[in-house]
Amino acid sequence: MALIALLALGGEPWINALRYDRVAIAGGEWWRLLTGNLVHLPGNTIVWEGFRFHGPWHLFLNELGVLVLVLLCPERLSAAVWARRVILLGLGMSAGLYFYAPDLRWYVGLSGVMHGLFLLGLMPQALKKDIVALGCILYLLGKLGYELYAGAPVSDEHAIGGKVALDSHLWGAISGLVYGLVFRSFWKPERWAFWR
Incomplete structure (x- = not known):
């Protein structure tokens, strides 16, 4: 999460360089299949009870989601397993978008993963x-x-300052299901070895 917060400091130039971008990927920029999950929308203004909040709500909501994930899922995982999960789910979700959501031109965020x-x-x-x-x-x-x-609820899109890419949620869940079946992580503790 620290890496994702650090990437947010780069602002729109970094977002544009790293986001999932269908045309750029087709042109050979394959890293975007993974890095698009690590950058977020730059920010929006939220008005609630007369207070105005400014900032990267998309990033905040995803970081909050990771905190909830850690609280709900007590299984301890090594850094290597975490990295493998994020990388493979990110690639699987992005591949789903690339092959099955041809109208989606670009995407940012971690919600699919x-x-x-x-x-x-x-x-x-x-x-x-x-x-x-x-x-x-x-x-x-x-x-x-x-x-x-x-x-997606209009309130969600207003909060993050952009359209919610619902296909990312579906392909992220499908990637999680495939990952769990391949690595048998639904039935026993997951270790780093690929052959388990």
């Missing part, structure tokens, strides 16, 4: 009959279904 991370973190607990984890998984699935049916 976070949908996959939540699935990976909650599923082992849900399979052990943890009612809270099961409720969270059902909420996640219901949220995805609602987004596919009704779209």
Whole structure:
């Protein structure tokens, strides 16, 4: 999260250089499949109860989501496993956007990857009959279904200062499901070795 906050300091030039950009990727800038998950919208003004808040709300909401993830999913993971999850989920989600969301020209943010991370973190607990984890998984699935049916709430788009790329949530969750099946992380603690 520190790296993501640091990248936010680069402002729009860094966002433009690192964001998922379909045309740039087709032109050979493959790093954008991963780095687009690490940059966020520059900011917006939120008015609440007469107070005006300025800043990078997109980044703040994603960082808050990671905090909730850590609190809900107590399994300790090594830095290597965290990195592998973020990298593979980011690449899987971006590949889903590239091949199955051709109208999406550009994308920034971590929310797609976070949908996959939540699935990976909650599923082992849900399979052990943890009612809270099961409720969270059902909420996640219901949220995805609602987004596919009704779209993103206007309040969400106003808060982050841009359009919510709902396809990223779907492809992030699908990437999390595939990852969990390939690495069998739903059933046993995950280690670094690729062959487990």
